[in-house]
Amino acid sequence: MNKAFHVVIVGAGVAGLVTAALLMQGKQREQLKLTLIDANARPLYSAADELALRVSAIATGSAELLQAIGAWPAVIAARACAYDRMLVWDESSTADSSDALRFDAADFAVPQLGFIVENALLVDALLGVVGRYAPELFFASPIASLEAAKNGHLVVLRDGRKLEADLVIGADGAHSVVRECAGIESREWDYEQFAFVTHLQAEQPHANVARQRFLSSGPLGMLPLADGRISVVWSTSEAQAQWATNAADDELGAALSIASDFVLGRLRVAGPRGVFPLRARHAEDYVKAGIALVGDAAHAVHPLAGQGANLGLQDAFSLANVISAALEQGEHPGDRPVLRRYERDRGGANAAMLHFMTGLNRLFATDSTLLKELRTTGMWLFNHSGPLRQRVVHVALGTRR
Numbered sequence: 426m427n428k429a430f431h432v433v434i435v436g437a438g439v440a441g442l443v444t445a446a447l448l449m450q451g452k453q454r455e456q457l458k459l460t461l462i463d464a465n466a467r468p469l470y471s472a473a474d475e476l477a478l479r480v481s482a483i484a485t486g487s488a489e490l491l492q493a494i495g496a497w498p499a500v501i502a503a504r505a506c507a508y509d510r511m512l513v514w515d516e517s518s519t520a521d522s523s524d525a526l527r528f529d530a531a532d533f534a535v536p537q538l539g540f541i542v543e544n545a546l547l548v549d550a551l552l553g554v555v556g557r558y559a560p561e562l563f564f565a566s567p568i569a570s571l572e573a574a575k576n577g578h579l580v581v582l583r584d585g586r587k588l589e590a591d592l593v594i595g596a597d598g599a600h601s602v603v604r605e606c607a608g609i610e611s612r613e614w615d616y617e618q619f620a621f622v623t624h625l626q627a628e629q630p631h632a633n634v635a636r637q638r639f640l641s642s643g644p645l646g647m648l649p650l651a652d653g654r655i656s657v658v659w660s661t662s663e664a665q666a667q668w669a670t671n672a673a674d675d676e677l678g679a680a681l682s683i684a685s686d687f688v689l690g691r692l693r694v695a696g697p698r699g700v701f702p703l704r705a706r707h708a709e710d711y712v713k714a715g716i717a718l719v720g721d722a723a724h725a726v727h728p729l730a731g732q733g734a735n736l737g738l739q740d741a742f743s744l745a746n747v748i749s750a751a752l753e754q755g756e757h758p759g760d761r762p763v764l765r766r767y768e769r770d771r772g773g774a775n776a777a778m779l780h781f782m783t784g785l786n787r788l789f790a791t792d793s794t795l796l797k798e799l800r801t802t803g804m805w806l807f808n809h810s811g812p813l814r815q816r817v818v819h820v821a822l823g824t825r826r
């Protein structure tokens with residue numbers, strides 16, 4: 426290939442930025458030209474600001490990957506809360522019962538299970554890394570459509586500009602325009618739950634433990650924050666999420682204290698509020714000639730195990746490896762058979778996680794007494810299952826080697 430191979434990444438979220446950083450750091454970077462486009466203005470982050478509402482659990486394996494590309498030091502220098510224990514229980518039992526699931530970093534030979542990080546901080550740190558390689562960056566530039574071109578596609582921006590791309594990477598999130606314009610169908614189903622999110626001040630210290638209580642209306646996640654507060658993700662009915670959005674602080678604090686079974690004592694509302702509809706989605710194809718999807722553009726999973734961003738990160742690593750290897754071997758990275766290597770690598774793993782999360786959510790939302798008893802027995806067995814427990818947790822931590 427004489428002319429540089431032009432990759433246009435649509436979407437500067439975690440998945441798009443990690444893909445960009447890896448391509449810019451790859452052995453074949455001399456053969457690449459990279460453009461990154463995002464619909465929003467360039468985000469600004471300052472650690473002097475209040476801790477933002479949107480946070481993610483970044484598994485320890487994902488943190489290692491972010492370290493390898495150079496983004497992690499800026500995250501740690503700002504603020505992130507390591508958690509070394511996880512506690513999961515269901516409303517018919519208590520957090521200290523023998524059938525509660527307990528995960529301790531030491532049991533899995535890792536320094537911590539993961540970190541709770543603001544999404545905006547992660548994006549900021551990744552932009553810092555990507556910026557070192559001076560790719561073409563277009564912020565506040567939503568794409569409108571794709572047009573077929575001789576050797577790839579024309580990416581058409583809403584303001585009328587057109588960019589010629591040998592490969593378009595759709596990293597534009599759950600409502601991906603790239604996916605839609607490429608005519609890629611996705612299977613979707615509604616969880617019939619909404620995620621209500623806020624920060625709380627608890628009576629007792631969080632002690633760097635991530636907690637989740639399964640209620641029949643949906644899971645209640647309580648994640649430790651760097652400033653001592655907790656971030657709550659309450660997956661519940663639309664009506665309850667609406668109620669939580671409008672309730673007075675003391676009413677909401679009381680409701681969440683009850684929902685948490687007072688595991689951290691009384692809870693007090695101490696942050697802004699937000700609501701996100703929860704819908705599972707899986708693209709029928711991840712690739713077409715000249716097009717590849719990564720992150721939420723390819724799959725959206727229930728946030729109950731905090732896996733969405735982590736899966737996007739793994740997609741990015743896989744796709745960047747496939748592109749670099751193809752360039753090294755003189756292949757055209759936009760060819761469908763080449764891109765299929767990425768799809769084969771990630772499609773099955775993501776589908777397995779998606780169905781596992783959907784099943785888990787249904788299992789805990791059941792009213793059936795028989796299923797409830799089986800579930801309690803299953804949790805006890807899982808706690809004592811040795812190798813199975815090791816395997817499942819290492820997959821979730823992204824440390825399966």
Ligand SMILES: Cc1cc2nc3c(=O)[nH]c(=O)nc-3n(C[C@H](O)[C@H](O)[C@H](O)COP(=O)(O)OP(=O)(O)OC[C@H]3O[C@@H](n4cnc5c(N)ncnc54)[C@H](O)[C@@H]3O)c2cc1C
Nearest residue numbers: 436438439440464481482568597598720721731733734735
């Ligand atoms: C309540 C909640 C809690 C969660 N908790 C966790 C957690 O603890 N751990 C975890 O791993 N995951 C979690 N997730 C999931 C995680 O937030 C997502 O999986 C992740 O942010 C997806 O990253 P992405 O880069 O694929 O997409 P996005 O973050 O959605 O980024 C897409 C980017 O594309 C841009 N874009 C969109 N349309 C266009 C267009 N037309 N033109 C140009 N640009 C465009 C957007 O501006 C955006 O910057 C949670 C999700 C929810 C809802």
